[in-house]
Amino acid sequence: AQSVTQLDSQVPVFEEAPVELRCNYSSSVSVYLFWYVQYPNQGLQLLLKYLSGSTLVKGINGFEAEFNKSQTSFHLRKPSVHISDTAEYFCAVNDYGGSQGNLIFGKGTKLSVKP
Amino acid sequence: EAGVAQSPRYKIIEKRQSVAFWCNPISGHATLYWYQQILGQGPKLLIQFQNNGVVDDSQLPKDRFSAERLKGVDSTLKIQPAKLEDSAVYLCASSLDSASYGYTFGSGTRLTVV
Numbered sequence: 001a002q003s004v005t006q007l008d009s010q011v012p013v014f015e016e017a018p019v020e021l022r023c024n025y026s027s028s029v030s031v032y033l034f035w036y037v038q039y040p041n042q043g044l045q046l047l048l049k050y051l052s053g054s055t056l057v058k059g060i061n062g063f064e065a066e067f068n069k070s071q072t073s074f075h076l077r078k079p080s081v082h083i084s085d086t087a088e089y090f091c092a093v094n095d096y097g098g099s100q101g102n103l104i105f106g107k108g109t110k111l112s113v114k115p
Numbered sequence: 116e117a118g119v120a121q122s123p124r125y126k127i128i129e130k131r132q133s134v135a136f137w138c139n140p141i142s143g144h145a146t147l148y149w150y151q152q153i154l155g156q157g158p159k160l161l162i163q164f165q166n167n168g169v170v171d172d173s174q175l176p177k178d179r180f181s182a183e184r185l186k187g188v189d190s191t192l193k194i195q196p197a198k199l200e201d202s203a204v205y206l207c208a209s210s211l212d213s214a215s216y217g218y219t220f221g222s223g224t225r226l227t228v229v
Contacts, residue, residue, distance in 0.1 A: 043220035105157030
């Protein structure tokens with residue numbers, strides 16, 4: 001069965017510093033990988049996704065993620081964060097080769113950007 | 116393009132009462148999902164529809180939860196009777212057929228059972 005592990009439940013960082021949010025997944029088949037962001041009292045918004053091809057994926061708001069098949073990881077990075085990036089971030093996996101296509105989510109990482 | 120619409124935004128009920136949530140997906144999206152997000156956790160799939168047919172309801176507590184998607188468009192999720200542990204945000208999402216598109220989520224309904 002597929003699963004997603006987000007290694008950090010909370011990440012505090014100062015404004016303009018770089019950040020990395022870690023995500024590992026387990027699946028026995030090929031996968032699609034996603035990162036979503038959730039601002040307070042809002043639904044989830046797609047940041048970026050990996051389907052195939054280049055392992056470095058660029059998304060909105062200056063975020064990027066790198067797919068590493070050997071380490072089964074899909075870590076999210078931003079070189080310089082802003083106060084407005086304060087939110088909760090969810091990694092998700094879809095094992096399109098073995099299921100009907102629903103997403104399995106990690107427990108989330110709360111990013112707190114301090115001035 | 117209009118997003119996924121959900122109502123109500125907030126609901127407070129007493130345990131053992133019933134409640135219903137409504138979702139209108141993006142026009143043309145064949146697949147509709149209901150997720151439950153308990154505080155401090157990631158969203159968990161309750162049910163997945165393809166048009167008006169159920170694809171996956173393996174994690175839906177069928178003794179108290181029910182969902183329908185009449186005419187393959189709008190959907191309602193009902194809880195009867197509610198328990199304290201049902202307090203959560205209920206998220207509706209829709210997508211095109213392919214798993215590669217990802218989902219578009221609504222803003223959710225925050226349910227508090229007291």
